Amino acid sequence: MIKLCGFALSNYYNKVKFVLLEHGIPFEEVFVLPSQEETVLEHSPLGKVPYIQTEHGDLCESQGIVEYLAARFPDKAIFSADPWEAAKERELIMFVDVHLELTARNLYKEAFFGGTVTDATKGRVEKLLAHHIAGFKRIAEFGPYLRGERFSVADTAGFVSLPLVGMATQTIYGRDFLLDAGVDWKSYVKAINARPAAQRVTDDRKAYIAASRPA
Template identity: 35%
Template sequence: MLTLIGFDVSNYFNMVKLALAIKGIEYKTVILYPNQTDEYLLKSPMGKVPALETDQGVLTETNVILEYLDEAYPNSPLYPGSTFEKAKIRELVKMAELYIELPARRCHSEAFFGQKVDDLTKKEVKRALYKGIEGIARSAKFNPYLAGEQLTAADIVFLYSADLAAAVAGKLFAVDLLEMAPGAKQLMDKLNQLDDVIQIAEDRKLANIEFKKYIASLS
């Protein structure tokens, strides 16, 4: 049986968790925060989460895990279609991560934990998020999902990237980021109504209590 390592506040952990739920894959969970212990570095070379233990070994990096799950468990495909269509889904996954999730992450400390971020960083993040969401708007179909009529890995990554990025943009820049990509807000509403997404949100709320204690212990 697969074992998913990580914690329920991590958006990347939740991307894999949702993929497993959509595909109906049984798995175990080991709750663990990122760390640099020798034991964990043998599993996750950078000490990051999530990590997925399989019978063949451990996989890290969320996009790699999503692609592995789709090949190993082909039911309810997350990368459906022709070779080109699959590549377009991978393109949207990469765009959501590089141009939405990662820029916003630079301001998570101020938006969510009350730790001040310098003005230059915020200026760079604001510019990057504008460019990123505009790029998504040009690339995605929103019909109703990013790649068309079927939910794909691109929607999973967008869901758990855009929600945090939109919160950053709203709190720090007073901007409704999702309004900048017509169809994005409707897509987020649709995804957030899924039973699996609702359950993951509940799990995240509960886990956030312990996570805040963990963050406080580091300071």
């Protein structure tokens, strides 16, 4: 059985978990926090989560894991059978993961964890996100899903990461860059959360947050 290693607050862990749940792939969750300890580095070269453990060995990076699952379980149709649709799903995932979330991640230290981000970083991220969100709007359909009327694997990325972009920019700049650009991520997330797999991811994340609060 596949072991999914990480923790329920990680959006990339939840992206992989969503795929596994949505497609009925058996897996076991193993609680692991990011670490530079050798016990983690021997499985994940940068000490990040998620990673999976399989009979073939360890595999890290959420998109690499999703691609592996799609190849290992072709009957699950994780990506569209149509080559063009599958490519467009991958395009959307790249936009969400890299151009939006990883750009906004530069703000998280101050937005979510009580630290401080320099004004230079804030200025750079503001310009990048404005450019990247405009590009994202050109390819995302929100009808109600990222590819239109059909739920796809791209939505597993959108569901877990778009809220972070919106909340981080609201906290740092006093305005939600996505909502300001006409990307109604709140309605989108609500629609996705109606799916049982998404609801399970949400419930587990909320349970983790509740359990982590000081008594």
